[in-house]
Amino acid sequence: MQAYGLDLHCQMIMEEYNAMLPQMRKMQEIVEQQLHHIVDENHLYVNAIESRIKSEESLAGKLLLKGAKYMFLSDITDILGARVITFYTDEVDKVAALVEKHFEVDWDNSVDKRKIYQLNSFGYMSLHYICRIPRSLYYDEQHPEINEMRFEVQMRTALQHVWAVMNHDTGYKSGVEVPYEHLRNLTRLAGMLELADEQFSRIRREITDYRRRVQGLVSSGNFDEVPLNGDTYRSYLSLHPFQQLVEKIAAINQAEIINDNLMPYYDVFVALDFKSLGDIERMKTDYGDAAYQLSVHQIGSTDLDIMAASVAVLNLCAVYILKMGGGVKGLERLYNAMGGTPEANAMRAQNTFSNAQRINLV
Amino acid sequence: MEVTITKTDDKNMVVLNGRIDTTNADQFMADVQPLMQPDAGDVEIDCSEMSYTSSQGLRVFLMLQKSVMARQKKMVLKNMKPQVKEVFDITGFSNIITIQ
Numbered sequence: 391m392q393a394y395g396l397d398l399h400c401q402m403i404m405e406e407y408n409a410m411l412p413q414m415r416k417m418q419e420i421v422e423q424q425l426h427h428i429v430d431e432n433h434l435y436v437n438a439i440e441s442r443i444k445s446e447e448s449l450a451g452k453l454l455l456k457g458a459k460y461m462f463l464s465d466i467t468d469i470l471g472a473r474v475i476t477f478y479t480d481e482v483d484k485v486a487a488l489v490e491k492h493f494e495v496d497w498d499n500s501v502d503k504r505k506i507y508q509l510n511s512f513g514y515m516s517l518h519y520i521c522r523i524p525r526s527l528y529y530d531e532q533h534p535e536i537n538e539m540r541f542e543v544q545m546r547t548a549l550q551h552v553w554a555v556m557n558h559d560t561g562y563k564s565g566v567e568v569p570y571e572h573l574r575n576l577t578r579l580a581g582m583l584e585l586a587d588e589q590f591s592r593i594r595r596e597i598t599d600y601r602r603r604v605q606g607l608v609s610s611g612n613f614d615e616v617p618l619n620g621d622t623y624r625s626y627l628s629l630h631p632f633q634q635l636v637e638k639i640a641a642i643n644q645a646e647i648i649n650d651n652l653m654p655y656y657d658v659f660v661a662l663d664f665k666s667l668g669d670i671e672r673m674k675t676d677y678g679d680a681a682y683q684l685s686v687h688q689i690g691s692t693d694l695d696i697m698a699a700s701v702a703v704l705n706l707c708a709v710y711i712l713k714m715g716g717g718v719k720g721l722e723r724l725y726n727a728m729g730g731t732p733e734a735n736a737m738r739a740q741n742t743f744s745n746a747q748r749i750n751l752v
Numbered sequence: 753m754e755v756t757i758t759k760t761d762d763k764n765m766v767v768l769n770g771r772i773d774t775t776n777a778d779q780f781m782a783d784v785q786p787l788m789q790p791d792a793g794d795v796e797i798d799c800s801e802m803s804y805t806s807s808q809g810l811r812v813f814l815m816l817q818k819s820v821m822a823r824q825k826k827m828v829l830k831n832m833k834p835q836v837k838e839v840f841d842i843t844g845f846s847n848i849i850t851i852q
Binding site for chain 2: 650692697698699730731738
């Protein structure tokens with residue numbers, strides 16, 4: 391161990407540190423594992439969970455600056471530090487609640503820096519809990535100190551983290567004087583990040599509220615009031631809106647139904663200039679029978695007893711396009727939107743058009 | 753029905769020749785088993801000499817497709833005759849299986 395220019399008292403703390411390193415590593419493993427577990431178990435999607443043990447050099451630096459403040463190694467609460475970085479501000483509180491539940495929090499030494507910032511300043515805002523590992527989580531009678539040593543858990547948003555890292559990088563906290571102009575710019579940046587954090591949380595809340603409202607409208611069948619977009623179409627599909635037509639078509643040959651993905655048809659409905667889910671419902675009502683007739687003509691004379699569920703939507707769209715005067719070219723665009731080569735789709739469009747002519751759909 | 757499989761690096765080149773129907777669908781299934789092994793790579797099937805497929809044949813193609821996707825590999829059917837392509841079209845299988 392290097393001396394680092396420490397006095398005897400601080401050297402003793404350093405010796406204690408080196409002796410405790412194996413237990414610290416065990417603590418680190420337990421703490422990080424538990425943080426991952428509680429985040430996963432509560433379905434929180436966080437940016438990162440990380441931890442570190444303070445290096446010997448870093449501890450020496452701390453002791454050089456304020457070694458007299460500490461009697462024992464156990465008085466230093468950030469030898470082991472863990473950090474949970476969330477995406478949203480409200481998730482910091484959720485993580486904090488879980489940390490309170492799963493670790494023993496030393497409230498006298500824990501700090502919510504979000505609440506102590508000055509009226510005229512912004513900046514480093516995060517929640518720091520000083521914790522211990524409870525015996526209910528881990529206990530080794532050979533090493534009871536694992537439950538006695540404290541560690542720090544920092545909880546902050548990704549933007550707060552960016553601020554903290556950049557602030558640290560500028561040397562702001564190193565004791566070196568930073569010119570007023572740079573401090574002012576840093577403060578402006580901090581204010582902007584704080585506002586951005588608030589906005590991200592607000593936007594997420596509004597999107598969640600919107601989705602709930604739309605799901606309510608879809609479930610209640612008020613389709614005309616629901617604008618067509620990716621979210622509403624997904625909710626609509628959860629009601630299996632084409633199932634009746636799918637089963638009717640499958641019944642032609644007593645066919646097995648393969649449920650394939652109907653999301654790609656969202657782009658088709660957009661291309662057809664549908665504005666609401668009501669437009670899709672009207673298409674079903676107005677052209678469902680014709681789509682069935684087209685299917686009868688296509689597969690009724692075969693012994694094919696397997697079909698993809700999307701056949702119903704595809705034929706519904708094909709009939710709609712023909713009824714709107716889209717012709718072979720319109721069908722080609724439909725099939726091209728579903729994949730395949732343009733040449734094969736041109737032939738397919740011609741086949742469908744011929745079939746539709748034979749049953750007087752066009 | 754003849755199935756010829758040639759393995760090159762991480763790709764299986766398959767050539768189908770003849771009809772797939774109720775009489776030989778089981779054999780077709782057995783023939784493509786190597787393409788469903790955990791270490792089998794991408795699958796490219798030349799259908800230029802395939803004259804027909806029944807529902808049973810479609811089921812085998814579907815199982816093959818699922819197996820390939822589960823391994824995060826790709827399967828593509830090429831050079832299909834128009835009458836065979838029509839079977840894939842009217843059953844919606846051309847929306848499930850990549851056809852070039």
